[in-house]
Amino acid sequence: MHPQDLVRDHTVYSCVMGSRAFGLATDDSDTDRRGVFLAPAPLFWRFEKPPTHVDGPAEEQFSWELERFCELALRANPNVLECLHSPLVEHVTDTGRELLALRDAFLSRQAHDTFARYALGQRRKLDADIRTHGAPRWKHAMHLLRLLMSCRDLLRTGELTIDVGDQREPLLAVKRGERSWPQVEAWMNRLAAEAEDAAAHSPLPAGPDRERIEDFLFRTRRASALEAYAHDEVVQRVVRRVGTGQG
Incomplete structure (x- = not known):
């Protein structure tokens, strides 16, 4: 099975992400699509795994196996958590x-470490831009x-909201370069x-509810395997009937 066929035929969830989901879209914004596909259980029974x-298959489209x-x-992971919201x-x-x-079940105080670590990596890139070019990439600063x-x-709050709401215009002003770097830097430090x-x-638990997620994954894989088994049984019965002249 071609990888893109898994997306076409077995996607269980897909959404739009990026600026359009964040409430920051402008006329020239791309449409970023993200999704989750469930690879049929029999594909895992081979040496080559899914x-x-x-x-793809569309431009600006990316999907993960469940x-x-x-x-x-x-x-x-910030990108994945936000995809769910x-x-x-x-x-x-x-x-x-x-x-x-x-x-x-996925949300916990661990988000502080991962979000902060990701933010630090992006901040270092902005600092490198300033050293090299004298200014940051303002779109990256906005995000x-x-x-x-x-x-x-x-x-x-314990809830993940990705639409920026009434912060749209202040953030777009940063994207347009209408705020000085010291102003933006101070805003970042305050946040x-x-x-x-x-x-x-935080009202969030210390860690995610791994047991609930694992139970969901187990039941989903089992259902996929049973579906494949049932389909195989139907095929075998048809073959037997044809072979005995009963078809």
Whole structure:
């Protein structure tokens, strides 16, 4: 089976991400699509396993196999967690709905470490841009501010909201280069400090509910295997009937 066929035929959840999901889209914004596919159980019974992720088939489209997606979400990967909270859902199956119902099981105070680590990496890139070019890439600065806001609010409320709401215009002003770097830097530092303070009093649990997620994955894999077995039994019965002249 071609990897892109897994996306076409076995996607359980897909959504729009990026600026359109964050409430930061402008006329020239791309449409970034993210999704989760469930590889049929028999593909895992071969030496060559199904892919953990697939690019395409559409432009700006990326999908994860369900197990890989859950692994990353359990580690509080920012991109994956936010995918589960997109307000722009394009496709969802019963399995996808069950995955969405487990969103809270992935959330924990671990998000502070992973979001902060990701933010630090992006901040270093901005600092390198300033040293090399005299200015940061303002679009990247905007998205870093958005990420810090999302982290702070998640730790404060226990809920992950990715639409920036009334912060749209201040953030777009950063993207347009209408704020000085010292102003933006001070904003970043303030948000990071607020996230640090929120982490100490967060309503979130210390870690994700791994047992709930593992139970979901086990049941989903088992259902896929039983479906394959049932289909194989039907094929064998048809073959036997044809072979005995009963078809």
